[in-house]
Amino acid sequence: MAGNVWIVGIHMTKFGRHPTLDTVDLGTEAIRGALADAGLRMRDVGLLAAGNLMGGGGSFGQRLQKQVGQTGIPVFNVANACATGATALRVAVMAIRAGETEVGLAVGAEKLSGAGLLAGGTRAEEGDRWSREGRYGAVAALDGRVGTETMPGVFAQIGMEYGHRYGGTSFELFARISEKNHAHSTLNPLAAYQKRFTLKQIMNDVMIAYPNTRPMCSANCDGGAAVVVVSDSKLRTLPIEQQRRAVKISASVLTSDPWQDGCQILPDINTLTRAAAEQAYEQAGVDPEDLDLVELHDCFATAELVHYDNLKLCPQGGAVDFFNSGATWRDGTTPVNVSGGLESKGHPIAATGIANVWEVVTHLRGEAGHRQITDARVGLAHVIGLGNACGVHILEKAVA
């Protein structure tokens, strides 16, 4: 087993509307920011892992190299739904663990503002005769006729299913989770939205898929994030100030979902997240109660609730009590999504996984300004991509 892997440079752009910037601009800004933060240059980097999901091109990393430096290094273009950014980081970590390079760079960027509702499958215009298509032999589009394929609807059902199994959920409870995250976002200058909503405003806003109203859904926006990771031996060659700001990646885990009864009908985002969390705690030698902050994948308020449970922040079935205790507010025992989360910080898909890591790293370095979690030493970053993929990273402040 190779030695530790360290984050020495990380950057995220402001999330939001960037009408004049494309994904290459956003990725470039993120890479330059991360390299400057690390005190390194492209010529020091031995591997680039690049994520972009909706841009349509298969060579996003190479397009970025043309702006930041074509040095001939291997490029891995990765796509893993909303876990794309975390997967890029995972690739860079693997390369260092494997001894392939001493410096890896991972980046994710996405243009998503104004994207509207993201549905699952779509079907071309129907002809004037019924004809069978696809694996269900359908003669017409199934979205709306056989349940829903929209993300707010799928994740609404996941939250409702949790409530059915364990009890205690309500429209208001889910809305209060959103209230927390929007309140947190007021302290984050890089968040797409920094507006505090009252519970009443959230509940009375436009209903998307009950119980998720508009502010309870992740905000589609533009953004980029990048991270520079290095080996132990490389870290020792860096200036002492860089070593002091380095953050240890104590666990880097990626899972997909094992087969479960019913998982083909309603995606099971629970089993693979629990597996990722268990592996990560084991790898890091850290317990959930050691965590000073958590950035988890609140793509919808209903999703945040189930992930309290999946990440073992509470006993199984105890997510409602855990939230009601106030634990997940920034002054609670386990602050969750102090960045504002995907609901208010925003969700530029491929950037999100690295942006969640950025938030945790910034607190561990003591550089989070007004929203700093005091004396943060250990944090967890989580993302999930429907399909499914789950990334969990546990990060620890350097002891140097």
Add this chain to the structure above:
Amino acid sequence: MAWCGGRVSAHRVPLVDYLILEGEPHLVAHECLACGARYFDRRNGCAACEGAEFRDVDVATEGELRAFTIVSSAAAGVPVPFVAGVIDCGGTAVRGNVVNIPADPEHVVLGMKVRLTTGSIGTDAAGVEAVGYGFEPAD
């Protein structure tokens, strides 16, 4: 969509392969011979046990609503609001709309008993009707 409880028509086709209209309308699943895992789509193999052989089995037409959402915002052309749900039909999870009930959380309740019903999707240029399915309250 008009919900008509499996009305017989001269020329009609089911919305999906796994909806059987003949006799009492019902759903049919592909069940893995080796492990019993059930699927509704065309299969190459079993995700649970890697088996490659399946048999067709009838799925219970009555079940319990395990999860739902009321979709108010959907892709263009999809009428809203509608109730999307996951129904436990005798141990088999089924995706479907909950129909013949007001689309509000006062009427749609987790755990409610529902039963399969069918309804017309429309008629094509040759006069062939497509028939879909949903679940209506059983009580």
